[in-house]
Amino acid sequence: MRIVLINPPVRMEGEFKDWKGKLEIYQPLGLQYIAAVLKKAGHEAIILDAIIEDYKNTGDKWWGLRHTEIAKRVKEIKPDAIGIGGMATMEDSIIKTADEIKQVADIPIFVGGPYASIKYEDCKKNRSIDYIIVGEAENSIGKFVENFQKGVSIDRVIFSERTKNLNDLPFPDRQNIDKYFKAARIYRYARGRQKTSRTVSIISSRGCPFNCIFCAAKIAVGSIWRPRTVDNIISEMEECIESYNVTDFYFEDENMSLSKERMNNLMDVIISKRWKIRLHSNQGLRADTLDFDLLKKMKRAGYDDIAVAPETGSQKTMDKIIEKKLNLKNVEEVVANCKKIGLDVACFFVLGFPDETKEDIEETLAFMKKIRSMGAFHCTVRNAIPVPNTRLYNESKARGLLIKDGENLEKVMYITNKHMLNSPNWTPEEIECYVARAKKEDLGDIKLVRKKYFKNFIKGMVTSPRLTINAIYKKYRKSP
Ligand code: SF4
Known part of the structure; x- marks a missing residue:
């Protein structure tokens, strides 16, 4: 069978509108895995990534190939089935893609990925979507296509089991890789600071x-940590380097360093390979898994920067509300160690949980300031979003604290930026003010650091220009 897998265009309204010069490219790793599984089973799998097909098209409401154009392409390709993937925030674009295709061709459409897993009840309401695959579709896509071919009746919602051993999966099918490299010359890749455009996404667990x-991530990927072996990861990296001359790897794991032993082994092997590559973990690592020696190894293996996600600067909020089971002392240690080693570290925070008090929030803002003064590169902050089916959503709904149920997530997160929760401790408007204040303070501190760097640079150029230029060259040199 011929199957087209679509990554729809993304919205260019609201907050995104100001991002035109800062848009980021991602490779749809989920679709690349599905394509690899389908090809292994003897099918033809074509990935149609709207962004990459028309990445210069940032006009009006959408970025990438428009939905009507996608439908036209589908008509030309004449597939037997269509798969659409996307994040929970891409609801409108996924539905619009399905609607446009149904208008020009009567082809079965299935939807998978985080949107289908997190919001499958909403997904069911759209009649252009014939099937919904909840969970990791690699396990059910083969059977689904086989049943479809045989004309066997298929349930509209398919609950797919998780892949127990990730080593059993084929490596992602990076069929459009050159197009991504080309686009990454213009756009940053995945919030990162890659040295060249030859970049890929990869998961190690x-x-x-x-x-x-x-947390909504675990709805899609579950609560059992499933690591790939070091050998298996290294083989995929080797393939990327040898076949595509890749220089930058973005690890997209929820929890890459959960096993210190595996992380240490992985870094050891990468160092021994002497590859000229850069590594990135922009999704955030757990601070309590990163000791001084491991961070040092990570730097040697190719990390220039890391991100950790404490989420709060109040230990009370951490233990009693978020329940992340993380000690803030570990975050401070990581920031201090990164400074010694020469790794930039960014930290993620979330404000506005219903049981948080204003004092707790002030504590978080003070903590952000403290770690910036200790050397954290910057702190990203946003308000808590009640994503459907998370504990935050379920508990807030039960307590009558949701301002509006069923709100479009993309609109809330990127367009209106409105806080969607109520609390006896604060008003939603107050949380929006706290977030704005935290962002402003972060920017202010970044400017101070830049000023300090600039002063040091001028001083260095006056006193020892050769050493200064060498130091800058080493920091910013591009990998070959
Ligand atoms: S540590 Fe928390 S936020 Fe991170 S993936 Fe796990 S559950 Fe989600």
Whole structure:
């Protein structure tokens, strides 16, 4: 069978509108895995990534190939089935893609990925979507296509089991890789600071055993941590380097360093390979898994920067509300160690949980300031979003604290930026003010650091220009 897998265009309204010069490219790793599984089973799998097909098209409401154009392409390709993937925030675009295709061709459409897993009840309401695959579709896609070919009746919602051993999966099918490299010359890749455009996304594990109140990631990937072996990861990296001359790897795991032993082994092997590559973990690592020696190894292996996600600067909020099971002392240690080693570290925070008090929030803002003064590169902050089916959503709904149920997530997160929760401790408007204040303070501190760097640079150029230029060259040199 011929199957087209679509990554729909993304919205260019609201907050995104100001991002035109800062848009980021991602490779749809989920679709690349599905394509690899389908090809292994003897099918033809074509990935149609709207962004990459028309990445210069940032006009009006959408970025990438428009939905009507996608439908036209589908008509030309004449597939037997269509798969659409996307994040929970891409609801409108996924539905619009399905609607446009149904208008020009009567082809069965299935939807998978985080949107289908997190919001499958909403997904069911759209009649252009014929099937919904909840969970990791690699396990059910083969059977689904086989049943479809045989004309066997298929349930509209398919609950797919998780892949127990990730080593059993074929490596992602990176069929459009040159197009991504080309686009990454213009756009940053995945919030990162890659040295060249030859960049790929990769996962070394799936799942997370923790139970943070707001987390939607684990709905899609589950609570059992499933690591790939070091050998298996290294083989994929080798393939990327040898076949595509890749220089930058973005690890997209929920919890890459959960096993210190595996992380240490992985870094050891990468160092021994003497590859000229850069590594990135922009999704955030757990601070309590990163000791001084491991961070040093990570730097040697190719990390220039890391991100950790404490989420709060109040130990009370951490233990009693978020339940991340993390000691803030570990975050401070990581920031201090990164400074010694020469790794930039960014930290993620979330404000506005219903049981948080204003004092707790002030504590978080003070903590952010403290770690910036200790050397954290910057702190990203946003308000807590009650994503459907998370603990935050379920508990807030039960307590009558949701301002509006069923709100479009993309609109809330990127367009209106409105806080969607109520609390006896604060008003939603107050949380929006706290977030704005935290962002402003972060920017102010970044400017101070830049000023300090600039002063040091001028001083260095006056006193020892050769050493200064060498130091800058070493920091910013591009990998070959
Ligand atoms: S540690 Fe990260 S991935 Fe795990 S539940 Fe918490 S936020 Fe989600």
